[in-house]
Structure formats: C-alpha cells, structure tokens
Amino acid sequence: MQRIDDANRQAMDRILSADPVLVDVIPAAEAIPTLQDRMILHAGPPVDWERMCGPMRGAVAGIAVFEGWAADLQEAEAMAGAGAFDFQPNHHFDAVGPMTGMTTAGQWVMVVENRRFGNRAYCTINEGLGKVMRFGGNDAEVLDRLRWLRDSFGPAMGRALRSGDGVPLKSLVARGLSMGDEMHQRNVACTGLMLRALAPALAATADDTAGLSKALAFIGGNDQFFLNIAMTMGKAIMDPVRGIDGSSLVTAMSRNGTDFGIRVSGTGDTWFTAPVEMPEGLYFPGFTEADANPDMGDSTIVETIGLGGFAMGAAPAVAGFVGAGSASDAANFTRAMGEITYGDNPEWSIPGLDYLGVPTGIDIRLVVETGLAPTINTGIAHREPGIGQVGAGVVRAPMACFEAALQAFAASVGVA
Amino acid sequence: MSENHVKSLLETPLKVVNIGLESFSEALVEQGVEVVHLDWIPPGGGDPKLADLLSKLE
Missing domain, CATH: 3.90.1700.10 (v583 domain like)
Structure with missing residues (x-):
C-alpha cells in the first residue's frame, strides 16, 4: 500500500537522521515540570499498585522512603495500597527507566537532546549491578547510593557536560558496536568511551579531589553505566517518529x-x-x-x-x-x-x-x-x-x- | 514424472527440505535421512483474519 510505504519511509528517515547528544544532568523536577510531589513514574505501560510485580512494589516502597514521603518501607507500602501515590509510565513524560524504572522529582536525570528535531529525553543514572533499586532493591545501601547520585554525582556530571557542547552519541555507539557492545546487556566499551569523554571535564569542574576520584571510579567500575544513556538516546530518537x-x-x-x-x-x-x-x-x-x-x-x-x-x-x-x-x-x-x-x-x-x-x-x-x-x-x-x-x-x-x-x-x- | 525418474528417485539417497513442523524433520533425522529444516509458519500464525489483513496491508 503506497500510503504505508510513504509513511514508513518518512519514519525511517526520522530514525536515521536523528542526532542524539548527551547534554546535561539535572533534577527530574526541573526536566519534567509536570512531575508532581508523590508522583512516581515507572517502567512499562500503565499499571496500578494491585497489579505490580514484587520488585516493582519493592522499588516503589524504596523510592517513597528516599523522597521522604514515608518513614520506612512498611509505611510506604501501606501508603501505596491506600492510593497515596500517582503512578504514571515514564514514556508519558519523555522519559524511560531501566527495569522498575523509578523516576521521581527528587532524583537527577540525564538529558539527551535530539538536535535534528529539538526534542529531549530523560533517564536516571545507572546505579550499578546487583542489589539496586531498578531490580527492586530498597535497603539502606540502595537508598544511600541514590542520595549520593542526587547530592554529588549527578550535579558533578551536569557541571561537566554544561562546560562543553555535550557528548554526541551516534558516533560513540558506532564505535561501541565495533568494540563488542550491543548496548543492552553489554555496555563495557561505550562506558569506557564515555568515561574518556567525560573525565577531563569532570576534573576541570570538580569541587574536590575525593569527590572526583569517587565519580571516576563509579563510572569505571560499572560496566552498565552507559545503558541508561543508550536508553535516553533511544527515547530521544524514537519520540519524533x-x-x-x-x-x-x-x-x-x-x-x-x-x-x-x-x-x-x-x-x-x-x-x-x-x-x-x-x-x-x-x-x-x-x-x-x-x-x-x-x-x-x-x-x-x-x-x-x-x-x-x-x-x-x-x-x-x-x-x-x-x-x-x-x-x-x-x-x-x-x-x-x-x-x-x-x-x-x-x-x-x-x-x-x-x-x-x-x-x-x-x-x-x-x-x-x-x-x-x-x-x-x-x-x-x-x-x-x-x-x-x-x-x-x-x-x-x-x-x-x-x-x-x-x-x-x-x-x-x-x-x- | 516418467517411470525412470521415479525409479532413480527411489534408488538415490533422499535429501529433504522440511518446511514448517520441525517434528517431521526430527523423525527423518532419526532414520538417518539428510534434512534441511526451514523454520516457517503461515502468515499471521495461521489465523485467517490476520492473514486477510496482512494481504490488504501489503
């Protein structure tokens, strides 16, 4: 059907002509002004508390404590069951999130701008492997890491990116593919390439040496650091389609x-x-x-x-x-x-x-x-x-x- | 097919291309027959309504 052929050609042109650039890291509330207090963005299509799986419920409880909406996990679960939180899909707010995909106002999000079409997409920073909130983790270690991302790492990465013109992602991903990454379960090459791109600016804009050292070690020690950037890039590429x-x-x-x-x-x-x-x-x-x-x-x-x-x-x-x-x-x-x-x-x-x-x-x-x-x-x-x-x-x-x-x-x- | 062709077919080792149900190829492999299996299902998984839509959307 000619109509479908023409439309698909236009869609494919938009995918291939995208120009995604990692430009900033900012508070989610600033990136997404409609992200209200007690609103929780989650992965996937819409789902309410009653139908959420175990790890999604665990992440909801954890993020409610992180945001200060509940004193502990038990109170958070009771609040969720009583309808205290507004659950919405990330995709409805120009955002994406890995696994449970928790996005709330108090977190910091990476910003990818599609310079071909002018749209922006957002995603939280990858926490690392193992017991982390995206896999349903919610204990003190998990929440402390989120606080560090909010209070130290996120602001540092934002300063570094704003000191330059951002990091173009298409060419970086092309190199990553030639180095054995597929950008979902293997991101070791692209993480290394991103660390190489960010390190000079992180150093030039750092508050203190200890914080810089921890930030560099965090990126270098997390083979999946680039996953969330790849996802933000994907959202920025596909939204104009x-x-x-x-x-x-x-x-x-x-x-x-x-x-x-x-x-x-x-x-x-x-x-x-x-x-x-x-x-x-x-x-x-x-x-x-x-x-x-x-x-x-x-x-x-x-x-x-x-x-x-x-x-x-x-x-x-x-x-x-x-x-x-x-x-x-x-x-x-x-x-x-x-x-x-x-x-x-x-x-x-x-x-x-x-x-x-x-x-x-x-x-x-x-x-x-x-x-x-x-x-x-x-x-x-x-x-x-x-x-x-x-x-x-x-x-x-x-x-x-x-x-x-x-x-x-x-x-x-x-x-x- | 001429009688000679049928005869030659029966006298030479079978080489089979199996399309669709894999169990057919497995049965032949068990009997030592050389089989190339082609993984294939009817358009729309065999659902006539989906197949009809697909044909109209080409």
Whole structure:
C-alpha cells in the first residue's frame, strides 16, 4: 500500500537522521515540570499498585522512603495500597527507566537532546549491578547510593557536560558496536568511551579531589553505566517518529513486569499490551529460574532502535552471558531481526557481519507475517522485593501485542 | 514424472527440505535421512483474519 510505504519511509528517515547528544544532568523536577510531589513514574505501560510485580512494589516502597514521603518501607507500602501515590509510565513524560524504572522529582536525570528535531529525553543514572533499586532493591545501601547520585554525582556530571557542547552519541555507539557492545546487556566499551569523554571535564569542574576520584571510579567500575544513556538516546530518537499517519513501525516497546506494551507510529500513543514472558537465561550463583521475575523495564527502547538483541551479532560475548549460545547464534539473532525490520542502519554497522547495519524499524506487519517476535536481551530481577538482580537472559516480545496492534493499525488506514 | 525418474528417485539417497513442523524433520533425522529444516509458519500464525489483513496491508 503506497500510503504505508510513504509513511514508513518518512519514519525511517526520522530514525536515521536523528542526532542524539548527551547534554546535561539535572533534577527530574526541573526536566519534567509536570512531575508532581508523590508522583512516581515507572517502567512499562500503565499499571496500578494491585497489579505490580514484587520488585516493582519493592522499588516503589524504596523510592517513597528516599523522597521522604514515608518513614520506612512498611509505611510506604501501606501508603501505596491506600492510593497515596500517582503512578504514571515514564514514556508519558519523555522519559524511560531501566527495569522498575523509578523516576521521581527528587532524583537527577540525564538529558539527551535530539538536535535534528529539538526534542529531549530523560533517564536516571545507572546505579550499578546487583542489589539496586531498578531490580527492586530498597535497603539502606540502595537508598544511600541514590542520595549520593542526587547530592554529588549527578550535579558533578551536569557541571561537566554544561562546560562543553555535550557528548554526541551516534558516533560513540558506532564505535561501541565495533568494540563488542550491543548496548543492552553489554555496555563495557561505550562506558569506557564515555568515561574518556567525560573525565577531563569532570576534573576541570570538580569541587574536590575525593569527590572526583569517587565519580571516576563509579563510572569505571560499572560496566552498565552507559545503558541508561543508550536508553535516553533511544527515547530521544524514537519520540519524533510517533504519530506518523499510516506508519506501521514500532516507536516503543516496554514492560512493567506484569504487561508488555508496544506503541506504533500510525496509531499514536495507544499501548497494545499482553502479559510479559519469562526470560530464558543464566543465573548468578545461588539463584534459579524459580527466583526470577518476568520481563521488566523500559530498556527495550534500545531494541526499538536496532540495538540490544537486534545487534547481538556485534557482541558474541553477550550471547554467552545471557545464555543465548555461540557467536554464530548471536549472528543469527541479528539476521533474524532483519526479517521484521524496515531496513538497516548504515551508521551502526557490525564488522563481524561484513559491516551489516543493525536491523532498524520494527514493522508490525512483518512481525505478524513471519511469526518472529523481537528478541530482547535483558537483566533478570528476583521476583521478591528488596533482593535485586539474579541473572540475565533473552526474552521475546509477546506476539499478542503485535496482533492487536495490527488490527488497530488496519482500522487506522481504512482496512477491515 | 516418467517411470525412470521415479525409479532413480527411489534408488538415490533422499535429501529433504522440511518446511514448517520441525517434528517431521526430527523423525527423518532419526532414520538417518539428510534434512534441511526451514523454520516457517503461515502468515499471521495461521489465523485467517490476520492473514486477510496482512494481504490488504501489503
């Protein structure tokens, strides 16, 4: 259908012509003026307290204590159950968040500006691995780290970024792909490249040597530091693709631990949801699949722009980490995703696949036609609140989301 | 197909391309038959309504 072809070409042009730049770190309340007191932004499509999974509830309780809304976790849970908090998806506020995805007014968020279209996207700073709030952790250690990010690291990173013209992300990601990152479960190269880009400005704008040293060690010691930047970049790239009449390309995939939701350009901001699936993966010592929570987080925005599971061929090491098999299996994941995408991104190529561009622009028609659901690389949270990450794996987006979206999309273009 | 072609087909080792249900290929592999399996399902997972929509949205 010519109308769909034209719309998808326009959508793909917007994806490929994006110019995302990491420009600042600022308080969430400043970045998102509509983020009110006692409002909690979470990952995924809308979900209320009654339907939230264990780690999401744990994170809600923790962030309520962090914000000073509750004296302790028990009081926070009681308040949540009594309707004291306004739960909203990050995606409705130009934001994204990994795993539980807690975003509240008192946290600091990274700002990525898409200079081609002028829009901005936001995400909190990656806390590190293990027992962290994004995986449902909420004890004193977790909250103290959030306070340090708010009081020290966030302001320092903001000063450093404002002292220059920001860090262009497209070229940095291109280098990261050639160094074995896929930007979802492997971010070690891009984290190193970002540290290299930020360190001089962090030093030049630092308050004190001890604080600088801690900030540098925090970035250098967290292989996933770049994940949240990649996600913010993904949101900044995809937001201008929303609402193109007649386009069948996916603009967001996201999960809240209960439901998986997708948005399609031609059907605007409607979520098409289905129950989340359970990742298949490898578990840290002492944990098994019985401990795992189902799929969760806004991080699937990286797959939406052709990275993560779609770029698995760039990152053979991650295939082993997530239990997806061999290097050739990793390449097959990328090639398979080429069956459900509009085209390749020539600026993000994979040397080991003869410089094949990452498969980009998920077309719901191709997903339903082939039966190939998007492949997602993901961390796995413990199903109980307060414990944290227990493993990493691969999961598929539920086909029911795409089938529902296809029917609504067909109606939107006058086909029934 | 001529009688000679049928005869030659039966006298040479089978080489099979299996499309769709993987269990068919597994049964042949167990009998020592060389099989290439093509992972395929009907458009729309076999749902006639989805298949109809897909054909109209091409």
